[in-house]
Amino acid sequence: xxxxxxxxxxxxxxVDDWLSPVRANALAQLKxxxxxxxxxxxxxxxxxxxxxxxxxQAGSQASAEAPQVxxxxxxxxxxxxxxxTTDIAQLQLPAGISITALDAKSExxxxxxxxxxPAHHLFGLxxxxxxQQGIVIDVAEGSQxxxxxxxxxxxxxxxxxxxxxxxxxxxxxxxxxxxxGAGNEQSLNTVFAEYDIADNAKLEHYRLALQEDQAxxxxxxxxxxxxxxxxxxxxxxxxSQLTRLDVDIEHAGEHAFAKFxxxxxxxxxxxxxxxxxxxxxxxxxTTEENAxxxxxxxAKAVFNGRIHIHRxxxxxxxxxxxxxxxxxxxxxxxxxxxLEIYADDVQCAHGATVAEIDEEALYYMLTRGIDKQQALVMxxxxxxxxxxxxxxxxxxxxxxxxxxxxxxxxxxxxx
Amino acid sequence: xxxxxDLHARVEExxxxxxxxxxxxxxxxxxxxxxxxxxxxTLGYVLSxxxxxxxxxxxxxxxxxxxxxxEVEERAQAxxxxxFQYPVEIPGVSNMEFMKESVNAMRxxxxxxxxxxxxxxxxxxxxxxxxxxxxxxxxxxxxEGFSGGEKKRNEIMQMIMLEPKLAILxxxxxxxxxxxxQVVAKGVNSQRDGNRSFIVVTHYQRLLDYIEPDYVHILxxxxxxxxxxxxxxxxxxxxxxxxxxxxxxx
Numbered sequence: 262x263x264x265x266x267x268x269x270x271x272x273x274x275x276v277d278d279w280l281s282p283v284r285a286n287a288l289a290q291l292k293x294x295x296x297x298x299x300x301x302x303x304x305x306x307x308x309x310x311x312x313x314x315x316x317x318q319a320g321s322q323a324s325a326e327a328p329q330v331x332x333x334x335x336x337x338x339x340x341x342x343x344x345x346t347t348d349i350a351q352l353q354l355p356a357g358i359s360i361t362a363l364d365a366k367s368e369x370x371x372x373x374x375x376x377x378x379p380a381h382h383l384f385g386l387x388x389x390x391x392x393q394q395g396i397v398i399d400v401a402e403g404s405q406x407x408x409x410x411x412x413x414x415x416x417x418x419x420x421x422x423x424x425x426x427x428x429x430x431x432x433x434x435x436x437x438x439x440x441x442g443a444g445n446e447q448s449l450n451t452v453f454a455e456y457d458i459a460d461n462a463k464l465e466h467y468r469l470a471l472q473e474d475q476a477x478x479x480x481x482x483x484x485x486x487x488x489x490x491x492x493x494x495x496x497x498x499x500x501s502q503l504t505r506l507d508v509d510i511e512h513a514g515e516h517a518f519a520k521f522x523x524x525x526x527x528x529x530x531x532x533x534x535x536x537x538x539x540x541x542x543x544x545x546x547t548t549e550e551n552a553x554x555x556x557x558x559x560a561k562a563v564f565n566g567r568i569h570i571h572r573x574x575x576x577x578x579x580x581x582x583x584x585x586x587x588x589x590x591x592x593x594x595x596x597x598x599x600l601e602i603y604a605d606d607v608q609c610a611h612g613a614t615v616a617e618i619d620e621e622a623l624y625y626m627l628t629r630g631i632d633k634q635q636a637l638v639m640x641x642x643x644x645x646x647x648x649x650x651x652x653x654x655x656x657x658x659x660x661x662x663x664x665x666x667x668x669x670x671x672x673x674x675x676x
Numbered sequence: 677x678x679x680x681x682d683l684h685a686r687v688e689e690x691x692x693x694x695x696x697x698x699x700x701x702x703x704x705x706x707x708x709x710x711x712x713x714x715x716x717x718t719l720g721y722v723l724s725x726x727x728x729x730x731x732x733x734x735x736x737x738x739x740x741x742x743x744x745x746x747e748v749e750e751r752a753q754a755x756x757x758x759x760f761q762y763p764v765e766i767p768g769v770s771n772m773e774f775m776k777e778s779v780n781a782m783r784x785x786x787x788x789x790x791x792x793x794x795x796x797x798x799x800x801x802x803x804x805x806x807x808x809x810x811x812x813x814x815x816x817x818x819x820e821g822f823s824g825g826e827k828k829r830n831e832i833m834q835m836i837m838l839e840p841k842l843a844i845l846x847x848x849x850x851x852x853x854x855x856x857x858q859v860v861a862k863g864v865n866s867q868r869d870g871n872r873s874f875i876v877v878t879h880y881q882r883l884l885d886y887i888e889p890d891y892v893h894i895l896x897x898x899x900x901x902x903x904x905x906x907x908x909x910x911x912x913x914x915x916x917x918x919x920x921x922x923x924x925x926x
Contacts, residue, residue: 624727625760625763625766626778627752628725628751629752629774629781630749630782631774631777636749639769643769645768646768647768
């Protein structure tokens, strides 16, 4: 048991609000948990020693600028250190969208702990017991919402914070949700979001885990897909002092489709850990997962991608691919794609590689007069940019592209 | 413009070019024809400086400068353009950024200022129009998912943008239907300005109906075995390459 976790449990026991009964179960589970060490499989390559003795201020009244995304025209819900700073009542919401904050007791908020998120995530339980503020977004049946909703989490210096989101996309509805994280000073910010995607509904989802430098960020996005629903999700992550994300996609209905692209770009000394689990519990589901990372000097990436195809999940199509580009000998990747298949009529593929430069492409670029150094930058960056091109939201892709490009160029200089 | 003297070159252990001589003057169009395996593509690769293509002896000069003394990108900057037989797909790099980088690298080498985004876009639009490529091709990954014909037109689009002194077209007709062939030829012809020179490498005479050469050379077993005017291409069309000496590889 770490001092920090002991403190979390103590603090949680003292929380007395209308959600306390809902939290009680999580607290009971949390008390049974051991603090992860090297032998804990889910934390094998990510040490929590930086968290173990952490002593930060719990929450703050700080104000901070939310990062703006030019051209996106989103509805923004801004949390600073886990505290909602947007006045929901003042928002102009498109038809079919309702947003409820967690600070008021309501039916929607009651459902907050809907448990799309599996109970085994340690920090998920911690978030269960400590998240004071959060948001529930409902998209009404059949509503086609064009305007993206962006949930921004900014972490400020010296603060520990926890934020929670639940999104329910009604039958046949369509919505776009962007989770946008930022912060570069010493902080611990846990952010968990659950998504329930009803029959025939479509969710376009982005998680930008752009915490960097001294920040510690732990969180997850958890999806439950019902019959014939569609998920198109892109995760873009930096490393920070420690970034750990868990993504779960559960095919709870038939003929569901999930596309999940991940990009991680780690500056020197950063740490990034992504665990994804795809559960195919029902037949005829499709999953395409592509993870690509570029890892700078002395940075460390961990990728664990698991696809679990249950016995009844016949006719599943599942692909998982992880490719990594190491910028120096000091860069590190621990990658483990796993397929666990209990059905006999499925098509699955998985693979992980450390990428090498495509000599053919390099020659082609040189014959066009581009100098070698520049061609290598373009090719290496192209390796992740390919996934940026696949993002359905062009405004977001156009905003991200130069930011990631600059980060990458700095990484090349520092290698 | 280009002077190649007694060029011998090999790939790994196999010598492919065995004493090739060629003189191309400004504004001239030279067609190089020959059967498969004659060394046609090798010539383009050797001149552009592809890795693995080793010059054993001989020389190639562009305006008096030794090409073999330059890096691949320096040759391009000096004005040599190679239109690939099989253009390479680069999915993560957009055609737009690729061309912008390329055009500006050439301009920098010539001591000119980089184009602004607006200037570049204008030029790119015109070039696309020349070869009937829709503008959204600029946003796509380089050659990514392009059809064979689109890739060839994209090569010509690049040539138009880069304004080389010497363009080597390596089987720019292969895999094209007549309509696409005419588009490619029209694009090439639009760039014939009396100064720019072309080496048109092709297996078939067909392309030369649309791009009229000044000279036709027959390449066989790594050497030019016959040179003539456009009528030589017609002869090849009529009789094929069977008249070449025995020992020709198919």
